[in-house]
Structures are given as C-alpha cells and as structure tokens.
Amino acid sequence: MKKVEAIIKPFKLDEVKESLSSIGAQGLTVTEVKGFGRQKGHTELYRGAEYVVDFLPKVKLEIIVSDESVAKVVETIEKAARTGRIGDGKIFVLPVEEVVRIRTGERGSEAL
Amino acid sequence: MKKVEAIIKPFKLDEVKESLSSIGAQGLTVTEVKGFGRQKGHTELYRGAEYVVDFLPKVKLEIIVSDESVAKVVETIEKAARTGRIGDGKIFVLPVEEVVRIRTGERGSEAL
Amino acid sequence: MKKVEAIIKPFKLDEVKESLSSIGAQGLTVTEVKGFGRQKGHTELYRGAEYVVDFLPKVKLEIIVSDESVAKVVETIEKAARTGRIGDGKIFVLPVEEVVRIRTGERGSEAL
Amino acid sequence: MERRARRKRGPASAGLALIATTLLAGLSTSAFAAEEVAKIDTGDTAWMLVSTALVLLMTAPGLALFYGGLVRSQNVLGVIMQSFTCMAVLTLQWILFGYSLAFGESHGGWIGGLDFLGLAGVGQDPNPAYAATIPHLVFMAYQGMFAIITPALITGAFAERMTFKAFLVFTLLWSTFIYDPMAHWVWGVGGWMRELGALDFAGGTVVHISSGISALAAAMLIGKRLGHGHEQMPPHNLPFTVVGAALLWFGWFGFNAGSALAANGLAANAFVTTHVAAAAATCGWMAIEWLQRGKPTVLGAASGAVAGLVAITPGAGFVTPLAAVAIGVLGGIICYYGIRLKESFGVDDALDVVGVHCVGGIWGAIATGIFASKAVNSAGADGLLHGGPGLLLTQVAAVLATLVYCFAGAWLLLKVTDALVGLRAEEEEEYAGLDLSQHSERAYVLGSVAD
Amino acid sequence: MERRARRKRGPASAGLALIATTLLAGLSTSAFAAEEVAKIDTGDTAWMLVSTALVLLMTAPGLALFYGGLVRSQNVLGVIMQSFTCMAVLTLQWILFGYSLAFGESHGGWIGGLDFLGLAGVGQDPNPAYAATIPHLVFMAYQGMFAIITPALITGAFAERMTFKAFLVFTLLWSTFIYDPMAHWVWGVGGWMRELGALDFAGGTVVHISSGISALAAAMLIGKRLGHGHEQMPPHNLPFTVVGAALLWFGWFGFNAGSALAANGLAANAFVTTHVAAAAATCGWMAIEWLQRGKPTVLGAASGAVAGLVAITPGAGFVTPLAAVAIGVLGGIICYYGIRLKESFGVDDALDVVGVHCVGGIWGAIATGIFASKAVNSAGADGLLHGGPGLLLTQVAAVLATLVYCFAGAWLLLKVTDALVGLRAEEEEEYAGLDLSQHSERAYVLGSVAD
Amino acid sequence: MERRARRKRGPASAGLALIATTLLAGLSTSAFAAEEVAKIDTGDTAWMLVSTALVLLMTAPGLALFYGGLVRSQNVLGVIMQSFTCMAVLTLQWILFGYSLAFGESHGGWIGGLDFLGLAGVGQDPNPAYAATIPHLVFMAYQGMFAIITPALITGAFAERMTFKAFLVFTLLWSTFIYDPMAHWVWGVGGWMRELGALDFAGGTVVHISSGISALAAAMLIGKRLGHGHEQMPPHNLPFTVVGAALLWFGWFGFNAGSALAANGLAANAFVTTHVAAAAATCGWMAIEWLQRGKPTVLGAASGAVAGLVAITPGAGFVTPLAAVAIGVLGGIICYYGIRLKESFGVDDALDVVGVHCVGGIWGAIATGIFASKAVNSAGADGLLHGGPGLLLTQVAAVLATLVYCFAGAWLLLKVTDALVGLRAEEEEEYAGLDLSQHSERAYVLGSVAD
Ligand SMILES: Nc1ncnc2c1ncn2[C@@H]1O[C@H](COP(=O)(O)OP(=O)(O)O)[C@@H](O)[C@H]1O
Numbered sequence A, B, C: 001m002k003k004v005e006a007i008i009k010p011f012k013l014d015e016v017k018e019s020l021s022s023i024g025a026q027g028l029t030v031t032e033v034k035g036f037g038r039q040k041g042h043t044e045l046y047r048g049a050e051y052v053v054d055f056l057p058k059v060k061l062e063i064i065v066s067d068e069s070v071a072k073v074v075e076t077i078e079k080a081a082r083t084g085r086i087g088d089g090k091i092f093v094l095p096v097e098e099v100v101r102i103r104t105g106e107r108g109s110e111a112l
Numbered sequence D, E, F: 001m002e003r004r005a006r007r008k009r010g011p012a013s014a015g016l017a018l019i020a021t022t023l024l025a026g027l028s029t030s031a032f033a034a035e036e037v038a039k040i041d042t043g044d045t046a047w048m049l050v051s052t053a054l055v056l057l058m059t060a061p062g063l064a065l066f067y068g069g070l071v072r073s074q075n076v077l078g079v080i081m082q083s084f085t086c087m088a089v090l091t092l093q094w095i096l097f098g099y100s101l102a103f104g105e106s107h108g109g110w111i112g113g114l115d116f117l118g119l120a121g122v123g124q125d126p127n128p129a130y131a132a133t134i135p136h137l138v139f140m141a142y143q144g145m146f147a148i149i150t151p152a153l154i155t156g157a158f159a160e161r162m163t164f165k166a167f168l169v170f171t172l173l174w175s176t177f178i179y180d181p182m183a184h185w186v187w188g189v190g191g192w193m194r195e196l197g198a199l200d201f202a203g204g205t206v207v208h209i210s211s212g213i214s215a216l217a218a219a220m221l222i223g224k225r226l227g228h229g230h231e232q233m234p235p236h237n238l239p240f241t242v243v244g245a246a247l248l249w250f251g252w253f254g255f256n257a258g259s260a261l262a263a264n265g266l267a268a269n270a271f272v273t274t275h276v277a278a279a280a281a282t283c284g285w286m287a288i289e290w291l292q293r294g295k296p297t298v299l300g301a302a303s304g305a306v307a308g309l310v311a312i313t314p315g316a317g318f319v320t321p322l323a324a325v326a327i328g329v330l331g332g333i334i335c336y337y338g339i340r341l342k343e344s345f346g347v348d349d350a351l352d353v354v355g356v357h358c359v360g361g362i363w364g365a366i367a368t369g370i371f372a373s374k375a376v377n378s379a380g381a382d383g384l385l386h387g388g389p390g391l392l393l394t395q396v397a398a399v400l401a402t403l404v405y406c407f408a409g410a411w412l413l414l415k416v417t418d419a420l421v422g423l424r425a426e427e428e429e430e431y432a433g434l435d436l437s438q439h440s441e442r443a444y445v446l447g448s449v450a451d
C-alpha cells in the first residue's frame, strides 16, 4: 500500500474530492497547512509597518491506496487540482507497511 | 523505526494518550484534521440554504516508535480508540529511516 | 527522494525557514500541531478548577528533498531550531517513492 | 411623518414637553407666542442625544458585526470597513451639504435649498419647523445618523466582490442623488410625499425600501460571486451576527422611539411597538423555519428580529402594540419567503438585503396603511382597519414611487461608478479575499504560524 | 420595593420630578390633585426609556456573550440562541398576559388579575400606582425586560445538553408560574411580600434567587454533561465572556438605577452603589483567588463583577456607597466559595448559576437587612446596623419563601417538561454539540477547509 | 473648564436647565437665591447618568476590545484584564480618596483636601460648585469614569510584557500621584491651570496628554518586546479592534457631550463636534495612507477615528462643527505621522499610545487655542482665528507643564514599581504569553484538541 500526499490550493479541495470519489476512493484525510514555495506571498500593512508574508494557505490531502491504484489516484488529483498557475502544489507517494481499521480490527487493503 | 499514524475521533484523544503513556510512549504529535470516509457528515442550514458537509473533525496522531514496539503501539491505539461505530478511524504504519533529537543531536532510537 | 519531517518550537519557524532558504531549499509545508513529550505543559485555572495541559503548540515542517540533500537539510534544521532546552523537537526522515508537480506534471526530483 | 405631525399640532400641543408652560397657561393671562415656546427641554434633549448615539451604534458595531459575521473570513474586514467608512465619509457629506439638500427650504417639494450649507444657521437653538424642544444641532445629528446607515445597508448585496474604491464612489453618489432627495420628499417641510399624506414614522421608505431596492440593482449589475452555486459560503462567525442583530435591536429604540423627537407618550408607544414587532417576527421566522426545515436556526432568529424591526419602522408611532404583534409575525414570515426570491431571479444578493429590507419595508408601509390609528397618534391617520382605505392607497403610491426612483437611480449611478472606476475586484483579488486585496490586512491571526 | 416607596410617599413627594409644580405650589392658591400631577416628566421618561433598553442589552448581547464564551465551541450558538429566544418569546408572553399576572389588580396578594390582558388600559399616560411621571407603556416595557433576563439566567445551569424544545417549554412554564407570581408578590400593589415589608430594590429575590435556585433544580434533574469529570471543558472564548461581563455591568445601571423609576437622587444613589459593588466584588474575587491559587484570573475578575452586581441588586437604593463596598467585597468572596458548593453536591451546574445568582442573591437580601438606611431612602427601612433587627428577619423570611417556592415549582415544571418533550439531547447530539444538533449551524468557519 | 464656565455664568444663566425658573422670574416678584435654584433637573440628570455609563463602556468593552484585538492571541486576556482591573481598583481608589484629592477644597491650587474622603458630603443633592442641576453623586461618578480610562490608556504602551503585579502597583501610584493632581489643576475649583485660563473641555491634558506621555516613559523603561524588530507581530483580531473603536466613538459622546454636565445646547455642540472630528480624522488617516501606501486599511480607519476623538476632546465645547472638520482631518494626518516617531526613538510603544494620545492630545490643545470661539461658548475664550493670540500661549503653557510633570512623575513611579515588584515578565513567561503566565488561562479553545 502507498500513501499519496497532495498539497493543493484550498479552493480546489471540493473538485479534487469529487474526482476521487468518482474513481471509487472511499476515504481521505485533509489538513490545513501553510506552504512556502515558488508562488510568492503578499504584503500586509499594519499602521504603516509592512509585513511580508511568504506562507500561503494550502490544503494537504492524505489518502492511503493499494499499490495498483496509486497511478490512477495520482493522475486524478493531478488533473483536478491543476489550474496551470504557479502554486498548484505537489503530490508525494510514500510506502505504507500496514493499515488497520480501528472499528473492526481489519488489516491490510481490507482496512481501506 | 516506524511511524504510526492514527486518525481517531477527537473525544478519544485523551484516552488514547493515557493508554500510550501507560505502555511507556514518551512522545507523540497531534494534528487536527478533517476526515472523509464511510461515516456520513451532516447538513447545515443557513437562511434556508442546505449545505451538505462530508468532512468530519478528526484527530491525527503521529508517533515514531522502534520496530519492536510497533505492534504494541498499534494494538494500544486500536483498543483505546474503538467505539465500534463507523468513523472510528484508521492506523497506518510507515517506514522511517532516521530520527534526530534536535536538542542533543542524538540519532536513531536514542532520539525517541 | 526523502521526506524530512521536523517538529520544532513555533517561534523558531522563521529562523529555520531562513536557514533552509539560504541552502537553496525552494519549498516546504508547515502545519500547526500539538506535541506531547518530555517538556511539561502548564496548568490552567477556570473558576478554581485546575486543568493540566500536556499538549504544547509546535510546528511541523515537511520538506521533500533529493537523497543527496538529506544530510544537509537535517543538519540545517537541527542547527537553526536548537535552543538547547527541552522540547526543541525531532527530525524524522522517511522514504518517498514519487513526486509530482501538479502544475506541470513533472515527476521525480525535477518536480521539487 | 412624525416631523409633520409635530408641526401640524402646532405650538400648543408641543406642550407635553413643557409642563411648566401648560401649568402656567392657566395662571397667567398673557399668551405665549410660538417663539417663546421654542425653548429647549432637557428631557427631550437627553433622549434625543441618546437616540442619536444609538442610531450610530447601529451602523458600527451593529451592522458591521451583523454583516461581518455572515461573510467568509477572508472578507470580514472588507465588509466592516464599508460600514465604518460610511460613518466617516457620509458625516462630512451631511454637514457640508447633505443636510441642506434634505432639510433646507424646499424647492417645489423636490429638494432642499442650500440654506444649511456647511451647517449655516444650524445652532444650539431649536428649529421649531422640525423639533421645537431640542437644539437644531441635535436634530441635524440625529438625521445624519440615518443618512449613514442607509447606504451601509446596501453593502450587504455586493459583499465579497466590490472594490473599495467603487463602494466609495457609489456611496457618495447614492447619498447625494438618492438619499438626500428621498429624505426631503418624505420628511422635509414641503416634501411631496409628506404633502401627499403618506405615513412613514421612522424611515420605511427612506431607509429600507430605498436601500433594499438599490441593493437589487447592485446585485444584478455586479454579478454573482466566484464559485456561487458551486462552493459553499457559510457565515464565518455567527456569534458576531447574533451580537450584531442584538445591537441593531437595541439601537433601533433610538431609531424608532427617537423619531418622536421627544421623550413623551408617543416615544413610549414607538418603543413598545418596536420591541414587540422584533420579538414577534423572531417567533414568526423561527416557527416557519421549524415547520419547513425541521429546526429553528440561530441565523433565522436573528434575521427574523431584523425583519420585524424593518417592518415596524414606518408604523411604530401610528399603530398599537397589539397591531405590532401582527405586523411582526407576518413580517418574519414574509421575509422568510422574501429571501427566497433571489433564487428565482438568479441574483446573488449576498446578505439578503432585498429579501429583508426591501420586502420587509414594503410590508411595513402597507401594514401602516392597514393598522394606523389616530387613537395612537392624533397627527397620523386611520388605516384600513380603522375605516380609512385612503391611507392604504397613499402608502402604496409612496412605495411604488420609491421603488421606481431608487431602482432606476441606483442603476444609473452604478453604471456611472463602473465607468469611472470599475465595480468589481479582479478574480485573483476575489479569491484572496477583500481583506488582503483591498486593505492588505488579515482579520484573524490565531495560530502560531506567522502566515 | 421602590415602587411601594413611591406610592407611600404620595403625590407631594413625587415632586422632585416636577419642579414646576413645587414652585407653583407656593404661588397659586389652588391645590393640585393627584391626577393633575400625574403628568409625564420628560427627564424621567428619557431615563426610563434608556434603562429599559439597557436591561434588554443585558440579555443580548450581554448574557449571550458571557455564557456563550464559557461553553465549548460546539455549543456557543445553542447557548446564545436560548438568550435570544427569551427576548422573542417572553416579550409576547409579557404583553399578552404576563404583565397582567404580575401587575394587574391583586387577587389576595397572590397574583395579578386579567385587567391588563393584551395591554388593555396600558397606554401613553402614566399609571400613578406604579410610576407617576412616565407613560404606563414605559413602566410595562421596563418590567418586561426583567421578565426576559430572569429565565435566561437559568440556561447556564443546563447548558450544553438540553434540547431547544425542552428549553422553550420549560421557559414558558417557568415565566408564567414562577416569575409572574413572584413579581406580583414583591412588586405588585398588594403583593404579600411587599406588604410584609421586605426590601428588594431591583430584584434580588424576584430575579436572582428565583433563577438561581431554579437552576439548581434544573442541573440536578438533567444530570451531568457527557464526559464531565473526565474531559476538560475549558471556556472556548474568554474575550467574549469578559465583553459580556462588561456589558452586564453597563446594562445593570439601567437595571438598578432605573428601578428608581425617575432620574433623581435615588437613581444616582443606586447608580453609584451598583458601580461600587461591582468594582469591590471584582477586587474581592481577584484577591481571594490570588491568595488561594497564586494568580488572579480574568474569568475570576469577570465573575466577581457579576457577583457584586447580583449582591447589590436588592439594596442598591437603600444603602450608602460605602456599604456597597462591604457588600461587594464580601459578595465576591462569598460567591468564590459559592461556586465550589456544586463539587460537594455533585451537581453539574455548568456555568455556575447557583453559585453566583442564588448565593449572591441571598447575600444581597441579607446585606440589605444589615446595611439599609432611611437616610438613603426615607421610603425604605433601617437595617441591623442602623438599629433595626426586624428588617433582617423579614429579609430572611422573604429569602426562604422564595427558595422553597421556586425550587419546588421549578422541579415540578421540569418534570412536566420532561414528560412532554424530554429534557435532554441524545448522546450523539451532545457529542456533536447543540449548534449542529439543535440548529444545524456551526458558529465559526475560520479555515479554508469547507468542513 | 466647562465646570468653571458654568460656575462663572452664575445662577441666572444656569437657567436653561430650569425652564420653570426662567418663566416664573417674569411673574413673581421674589428673587430666587442660588441655593433655591440648586434643584435637580431630571433631563440633565438623565443625560449625565447615561454619559457616566457611556464613559465606563469606553474602558470595557471599548478599549479592552480595541487593545485586545491589536495584540497577539497569547496576550489578549492579559490586555483585557488590565482594562477591566482599572474599572475595579480605581473605582475604590476614587471613592475612598481619589475624588477628594481631585475635587476637594483646593490647597493652593495644587491638590484637593480630604473633605470628600470616603464620599463624605457627596450625596443626592447637587454640589453647585461643579454642577448645579444634577446630584453630586452623579458628578462624582462621572468624573470617576475618567479616572478609570486614563490609566487604562497607558497599558497599550507596555502591552505583552509587563507583569500583572507591576501593572497594578504602577496604576495605583499613577492615579494617585499623577491623575488626581492633574484633574485638580485643570478642573478643580481653584486649580492652577484653570485659574491660568487654559481651556480643556473634556480632558485633552488631563486624560490624553498625561496618559500619552506617561506611556512614553513606560515603553522606554520596560524595553522592547522579545523578538521586536525580527518577528512579525500582527494584530490577532482586527474585527475586535474595529468594534472597540466604534464603541469608543459611541462612548465618547458621553465623554465629550457629557462634559457640558447638562442636556443643553452646549452638549449638542460638543456632541456634533465630536462626531464630526471622528469622521474627519478617519477620512484624513485613510487618505494619507492611501496616498502613501497605496491602500486604505481598516486599522488605519479605526486609528483615525480614535485620533480625531482625542484631538477634539479639549475643544469640543468651544469650537464650531466646521472647525471640528479641520481639527479632525489634521488630527488624523498628524497622528498618522505621530505613530512613526517611535521608529526614530527606537521605542517599542506596542499599541501606539504616544502617537495617538500624546500627539493627538497636544494637537487638540493647540487647536483649541486656534479655533475656540466665544460665539460657541460664552464661558470660553476666543482663539487665534477669532483674534485672541493669548489663549494659544496659555494652551501651550498648559501642554508643556503637563508633559513635564507627567513624564517625570511616571518615570519616577515606574522606577519605584520596578524596585518593588519588577516591571517585566520573565523571558519564558513572555514567550508563553501573558494569558498563561499571568492568569493561567487561554483566550480561545476553538479546536477539538484539548490543548
Ligand atoms: N520540497 C517541498 N517539500 C514540501 N512541500 C513543498 C515542496 N515544494 C513545494 N511544496 C509545497 O507545494 C506548494 C506549491 O509549491 P510552489 O513552488 O509554490 O508551486 P509549484 O508547485 O506550482 O511549483 C508550496 O506552497 C508547498 O506547500
């Protein structure tokens, strides 16, 4: 099994989730994060003091998938999350050794 | 070493933490996340408009453990986090190649 | 490629980010987390009731790097995040199998 | 209307405020001329100073919180800023020329003259034409607070997408070309609607219908928010919204009971009808929502309260408290349906200004034509239920005239604004939120990440 | 009590409010009959209109924020909604029949008659039996605001677990069968506690003891919150709570100084004692907490302020400012210990209604019996320190009667409510929070995840 | 100043408040002696009760929210606590001895005697030396609210780093040794600045310059916040700050118009100039920021409003509304630059107390010397524009004396405080935030993690 992690633009979350659902993904976990990258941040003004803010709001998706689904999932996210503008984000794939469903104690791909 | 990640129901956090402490776990990291899975969400009403919300508040635990402790830790979380109702969450185990304790520079299992 | 995860003290974030920039890191992702470890928490008082709080605010950095940069990145974080006091945090290194840049579809180390 | 009422009753009946006069009248043989009677009454003045402050409070923090809580968190400052700016900019407009256009010597019933330009002649003594027992400055300031909140109400319609610059230009134009004339027609000595006999105690037409229908024009012209219909746009801070609604309720006592321009029985009546209608409309909205949706919501309750306050505004000093129950309950239910209208029209009236202020204002004007009673206010008129069908017709006429003038006027002024500075923020700006794009600020920095 | 005071003093001493009358009395030979004196005083009316509005402000946003900040974030709307709903529903109850039950012609000192049903006979003229210088409508509205906040206070006890439906049923029953009679006993002409000679200037028994002891019954019957004792339940938004406390302090000037029913020296005294007691109790609570816990807390300071305001309520118009220092400091300390009582009883009084309102109210009633002085208010009585042990006994009797009637009554009405609709939310609903389960709303949507 | 004004005008001109008297004077042959005239006017009393409450509201929630929103989230309770504590502790100080030091019988123009210790002799009757138509207790309470807010203003300078204990000691010392004498000099009968002829209608020197310059001393002595200059310290909750600013604006009507001590034409003038100056300064700040930074900010607008309110305070009852436009616009611009001063001085005046209150207060005092006009207030004086250069010099002298005395005094008292309890929190405490370290509380628990 693999863990697919994707950092995307927040307003793309719904679209990505829908696409993943439509290819049969049944679960995923979402975290609000701040990203620092090529996309430049903004300036804030407080009583004349300028604050340069590099961190941009992003959303991190984590989804555990069976080995055979990885390609499909990655591709789906890629397509749904793309705007073509800088800051669209990244997808990472990590190996996973075990999965457990807490409710039932199931292990492995049955637990997904 | 391994990284055990668990997505659990928020009100189970204290119980899981206590159980982990009692088996000697000395550190863990917690993140607020939103989960999408089999457990269904809820509907919200704002001036008559209905919003269907699929994402449920969950808590993610991350705990790095030595290879020999993995089973014990997974089992402990499993037991403490279980309510038997849908949405109890998942546990994932990932390989970890190195650990560093920033304060001392210790590496490997000493750093845990 | 590897994923370097570091749990650090929040007020060290800017310093760590600067140091990483200065060695050429072009992207990273930050999450607010709560840590539980050797550093002890605090007590809160609400109308005489005492609440012991073990969880401390921490910041988690995630940065995907090529295999050859890992050592450098770990060392840089270590140095910048260290105060020498308990609770400075940890660095973990995990294997990564694939990276995709969503905007362009680039894969592997080009996508970083 | 109350203003006319006072004038008509003449010097003798202004007496409640001047106990001494009344008492003395029986003792002394010398008659008091109107001029001598125009003395300041400290009780009336105290009440009007308070009322003036209360109406300001309605704009900020009242409306600012009510609207601010309803938008998404990236736009809360943008919305609050628009209310706050109305307080600043329109105060200057008002004292420089707005007050004169509204309350200066009438030019044919259409517009006030320039006699009060820069507050010339507006001093510490009363102006008996409008309020014989309080300093003219207080009357001016009280009216000025109405001139502030009215355009602020409109901002709910174009929330989350208009640039600050466009808001500023439009607001100044609208105040000058729509609000000031409207105020003159309805409340100015010689104003044509006033002469017509339409009753508007505290601003149903001038404040609510005018802003509500202009909001419709604004929402139509500026278009829908990006993502509207696809993305969910839940209110980001409902406690703010409820606090705002409660402050509006509180401030509305100044708005309505203050419109008696004295601390007398009429003020008491307006105070009670206002309170009762707000309560009744809250119940009405909650009930219909409970029936139709299965649950009463907090936003529904808050919206109901505002709907009731809008509905009672024109009639507060003309109807009985029991009539206010009817006006309120129905007001709550009507506005509950009123905010659905936008679905049919396909208009993104972001914070439901049309559904609450325009629809509620129309209902209030008509309800005044139904329930008004001379037993409550002898300077008023009898409505349908008290045998006077004429009033209802007059009210309908006043409503229609207001709808036509304000919609057309607002449309034109929005076109002008668009031509001058462009109405709408860039797509990138809208995604980032107005707080960052228009003001380079973020509302909340709650976490430890210096994002 | 003050109401009795005014009545007893009779037409002549109502004069402060009518300067002209007094002056004229020396010039004219004709005596003025009481009816002729019952003219509206604009200054008194201005003050009472403001006071009425201030007491409403206490419920929302005052109490709504105070309580709202203390609960967990998933219940903040639920708690705010209960305060807001009191404003809506109890206003209708009050004008339809509640006011009549409380202030109508007495039936044997137990309950008012139906003479004021639907506000019949409650008009723009004064009702000299209660307040000779303000419109009867103002007196009615002022009293109505007390009828709103009293049941709202109770909601703190069963916060975070009662269904909205149960709250609604219980509140309507409680207002009708507990509040209205209590108000009649203490303030109604002919009410038995009033006849007994018990002093309660602004509602120590009627408002605070009655709600506080009913809160105890409610917390006992509904049971503890899920997780109580195991999970931590820290307040989710203390700035809201402090703002709420400050607004309560501000509004309490209307509550206490308004109870003079005039803008006179007595109002001034009540204003100052109220302010001083709030300040002193804040100091008292902070000091004891600092000594016992090592740190003064913000919630402690806010709670102390409220405790002091509760404690001074019955005596505000009968004691001197220096006595208010003593009443306040002790009130703060007593309530600090008061909220510990629940630990021994094993009752989950979620927001400490019993410890603050019941305990503080009892202390206030007794303190009035100790510190009251005719030098402050000739219509009052002398307390223990001024040589009158009788008053103290009367006060204790009034307290006991209130405790017994309200506890038993509330218990019964809660049982009835439980039988009718069930008191408590389902376990799942409680975990999800009342905001979602009762109202399908979330209070805050601050992040970018559309959760 | 207004206080002196009223006294000087004497019994005859106090008459506005006493219509009956005036009217009777024409009928009766007997003259009324001053004592007989010292009757309570209910309208004036109503207005002053309200004004008193409004000035309290300025401290909390007004200032508490304004400042609370500007700090980082780990310090919001600490800042709010300081404002709230001023309300508690300084009320006791005031009634026990502060009022007497300020308004007791003058000792050589320097300090009041102990005649009013523990409010001895401060009762329900008026004290004609200060206010002939309201109860002495109301005058005392009104003045007490000024004594509360003034030290609270200073807390913005040392925000986020002073221990609570040090704040408490310093505040008590400062009130006693700086505020009380200053109030005596300027407003006490016989006070030397008052005798000098300096005009300060509502507290430009006493409140704003005194607190502003003391803030400078405090910021210098306590040093910069940890991380200042490196880390970003954005405001954590700007909606709170705007709400706070709006409440300050609202409350300032009590502060300035209440300083007329009556509900008369002068109050009306002060009300309008206050409102206009706030509006004009908001425009001024926004405009200069827009020009210089490319965008108007919400914090800029809120800061501008406060700057305008500060600037008009000394002149509110002496200048015309049009002069208030000038004072306001310039006040906004001057304070915009005023808050930059700290950059040159290298002082971490965290919330810009110096830039707004000291700089704005100085501008206001000078502006009064320029724009004051006897046509507005015959008890005032003519400023530079009306042919009176003398007043300007007097104003400058008063400003300089205030700056010197308050800076030196505050410096000394801070040194004393430091020696007694230490000014500054430990480094660890400062990192954790004052909420946790000083009060063991957290402001917000919004998430599900029981952190
Ligand atoms: N090496 C990295 N490690 C972890 N996260 C990264 C890395 N590079 C980029 N990111 C994340 O991806 C987001 C987008 O990256 P950015 O460089 O701005 O744009 P793009 O991916 O379009 O080139 C960043 O905000 C950050 O959250």
Ligand SMILES: Nc1ncnc2c1ncn2[C@@H]1O[C@H](COP(=O)(O)OP(=O)(O)O)[C@@H](O)[C@H]1O
Pocket (backbone or CB within 6 Å): A026, A027, A028, A029, A030, A062, A063, A064, A065, A101, A102, A103, A112, B007, B034, B035, B036, B037, B038, B039, B056, B058, B085, B086, B087, B088, B089, B090
């Ligand atoms: N494939 C997955 N990848 C990542 N997270 C998942 C996955 N499946 C479920 N989760 C997480 O686990 C939570 C619980 O899953 P759910 O399907 O609702 O219940 P259960 O685990 O009891 O079958 C989800 O809310 C989500 O956060």
Ligand SMILES: Nc1ncnc2c1ncn2[C@@H]1O[C@H](COP(=O)(O)OP(=O)(O)O)[C@@H](O)[C@H]1O
Pocket (backbone or CB within 6 Å): B026, B027, B028, B029, B030, B062, B063, B064, B065, B101, B102, B103, B112, C007, C034, C035, C036, C037, C038, C039, C056, C058, C085, C086, C087, C088, C089, C090
């Ligand atoms: N085994 C672990 N797994 C995951 N996170 C850990 C682990 N041990 C520590 N942490 C994280 O590191 C932080 C610092 O650890 P702590 O034991 O307090 O101090 P130190 O690292 O200086 O010994 C913790 O707050 C927690 O977030």
